[in-house]
Amino acid sequence: MAELTRRTFATAGAAGLGLLLCTPTANALDRALRLTGTRSVSTAGTTLEQVATGGGTATYSRLGAGPGWPLVVRSDLATPQSGRDDRRRALSAFVQFTDLHITDTESPARFEYLHPFIGSAHRPQEALGTVATSALVERVNSVRQGPFTGRPFDLMVTTGDNTDNHELIELDWFLKVLNGGSVTPNSGATDAYEGVQNSGNHEFWNPGKPGADDYSAKGFPQLPGLLEAGLKAFTAPGLDVPWFCTFGNHDDSIVGSLPAQIPGIDAWYTSKYKVIGKDESTSKKLADAIKKGASVPVAELFGGGGTIREITPDARRRPFSTAEFVRAHLDSANTGPGPVGHGFTSANADGKNVYYTFRIAPGITGISLDTTTDAGFADGSIGLAQYSWVESTLKRNSSTYYDFFGRKVTHGVTDELFVLFSHHTSGSMGNLLPDSRHLLDPRLDGNAFVALLKRFPNVLAWVNGHTHLNKITPHAGNTPQQGFWEINTASHVDFPQHARIVEVADNADGTLSLFTTLIEAEAPYAVDYDARTPQALASLYRELSYNDIHVDLGRVGDATDHNTELLLVNPLA
Template identity: 60%
Template sequence: MANLSRRSILTATGALGLLAATPAQARDKALRETTKRTISPAGTTLETVGTPVGSTGFRRLAAGPGWPLVVRADLVEPSGGRDDRRTALTAFVQLTDMHVIDAQSPARVEYLHPFIGSAHRPQETLGTQGAAALVRRVNALRGPYTGNAFDFVLSTGDNTDNHETVELEWFLTILNGGTVIPNTGDPARFEGVQNSRSALYWNPGDAVADMYKDKGFPLMPELLANAIKPFTSPGLNRPWYSVFGNHDDSVQGTFPSGVPLIDAIYTGSHKIEGFSSTADAEKLARAMKTSPLKAVELLLGFSGPIRTVTRDARRKPFTSKEYVAAHRDPRNTGPGPVGHGFGPANAAGRDLYYTFQVAPGVAGIGMDTTNRAGLADGSMGDGQLKWIERTLKAGSSRYYDSKGNLVRASAADTLFILFSHHTSTSMGNLLPDPTNLLEPRRDGAALVALLNRFPNVVAWVNGHSHRNRITAHRGATPEQGFWEINTASHIDYPQHARIIELTDNADGTLSIFTTLVEADAPYEAAYDDASQPGLASLYRQISLNDLHMDPGLLGSAVDHNTELVLTKPF
């Protein structure tokens, strides 16, 4: 160790060891050392992070210090000097849980938010503007550690909130570029719960008392009128891919799709804005978490205050087949590729998984972990699991069989990165898939066990939890380990996306650098700011103050800006 330079020691141990000093000193020192290891941290959370101001009332955000790099050696110990040796293999961006939302739809259950916080969010009317601001941010960045332009962007599901045709149209326009009119129903006015005058919701344009104003939410008289005005998204300047999430498949991401009576609610003129019985609301909320068929029964019989709204055929729910068709429509190609991952084999809408080339020597696998039977959590059909196994075998010169025996093959080695909506711990929904009732369903543990057999699997990137969390999955040997990278949503605070860079350290190890980014919007905006950046700023600020905001979604330092080291498999 005496022969190592100070920089080599810091490179080997990372910024985490510096945190033993007083918090402010350790942070500043760690940030300085982190900056030395980057090419450019500008525009990322390595440079600055939105920081809440105050602890009570309606809190504002201000620019705070960035988050330093944390080196994680869970799978293998890093060696010094690797910054000077590393070669970039790929750099890309993960978006996840955009939840592009028609906040005025009759087919929503906002009235359940006291029991299921995600049923309604006070910021949701501004989601399209927030998503466009995230696109602007991504377009302005490169990999902070490699300096590489991004090879692609991938959105890991729940791209829409309630699988409405108009939500899908907005999502595709935001990512491809164009004008978005974030309004349905009456073209001249807002018809959602936030001008209902119900105490259940924040009524920003009305002095009526409500449960949000009781917690300090202010009046914003022009907010709803500004929220439905047209704006232009620049569109991504890199190729992008998409995977399917439970909210892209079913009503509120929970009820099974294709129930005619529920589908008719979407394009109808009656919107329930409250509940007649607290007990009935609690019962429906409970069923949404445990029993999709019971939830359908309760929803169809639910009663509460009803508002007449303007019918809109664009609210029609899309099917998985229509989801693929929209992505493959030439009008939605944008920066490419055609279909954004979905090819002719996916056209029927049942098998929504695919593989694609990430970069030379690196391949991606887009998975489908949504269970068409309903409920929020997912699983995987046995056919898809076997297809993944075949795909990994085809790109592996050696792997381990299910009994742990090493198998040598003749195929050239390829590194694999997998993408899905659900996480390894949220794939326990083994209800039979109504589109293939006889096919067994496989859980997250089965997928982890499969991936641990292949040393050239380096990462599994996913969403669904709305939480920043990075997990090391150790294998029977050091080379069989891989990293699971889970990123917070872009609807709930802290509204992150993640840059991921894969490098070869030329010492028998690989590094995955993960860097969180925020949308390109000021941390503070005037309440009457009608500009697109101003509305995106309010979107983030309101999400901070949501009554159901979960601070745990932020994750900890080991889930933020990291270097994840693993053994190079060949």
């Protein structure tokens, strides 16, 4: 069978978001998609079939269904053998969610007014995030199986930043969306929206207030009643498969970047005053302090002068501790499709060590890491104790590995294949500030962790998030058996709003294949501006993210980061 190689494709410009062949003809793309179809069980409901496509971001653009993204075979770490589709045996199929950023947009402990300097401080779509995440759950429930092996999904793993500002109410919404049940994405006043988007401030899109704001100038529509519709209760179906949870920096830090141990911070979260805007000079100074990691005057950040709105205080906005996060997952009321604790056990209940192992499928072990540090900054690292625990875990089920000096070690143990999950990527693990949970524990960076994983041929992949972009990186070792793939997936808060299916298959020829397929929320590409159903709101969530004035379409990634077959030498062959 002819192969689609990673050199066959190049991505189109960011404006079109389409996938073109190096010979940019529609016929070539059609041939690639047909070949993808012959290799798959079903492409329905995935980006193999169709992809959200806009017309560029110079002005406001409506989205439509563009052509799907064909499968790209990546032979960086192993050579593909012909006939493997006929020999393929499925070992596992799972789904990754990441960076959901379930957001309480009415909270006073936010600094949306800094978004001209820190783009992620505010997003025009974020008030619709809860219902949009439920639409992503619906997509998983409808697809149900891996598109290339046909294996039913074993589970879903969410790789951190599950909440945006680690509030108790955000955690409650997150758990209900994944487990199923009635969700009311509103805090404070029960009958009114009390955030920045009906304030009349020109720096925010005010969908119900005609005026000259910065977003309307780009062409954002006027949609009266939208914010009120976003606050209404809806019924989340919940996942049909078990799910596991990994911790992210937004789950343990103030807006994901400030130290967690700021005295009196609870009072700011539950305050009745919300800052809507400050003068440009003050805003720039505060933004610079946050970005540089300098001392941030919290009283000025969440209070002080400027335009202040009085809102309804809500005790449910209090920030949760790491221990409370874990215990909420362990609560039997939050078991949903299982398992109890969603990976966390009583050993994690004190909130200090929130890493664990779990069974993905027979012969495949998942390792969920905690790469956060609560000392501040968005990036992470790994503590020496956790690093040593990972090393011991890998040794326990690796009959062959390499020691620190590169010497081959063999011993009589039962082999397992390993897939690791974390929030941070290898390139975003340079924050070596001490974590208050382990003050005396030295921190190690991403390079040190990659070097560790290369010592263990049984490691297949490291799956992560944090960057909000699609990127797949091969990590080659000293021998062909020592390579692994790092699979980084875009967030569901910023465009392109993806989740990823990963299938593990044995090709019965000395190689393994990891199939990665991106999916989008189950919501129409074309938005009905008059509708206020959950599906319509989820559709609008996607379109607004594409048109955000801070959007970075480079986060879509290249063809080699989308729907891929990642070849590996089978360490157990």
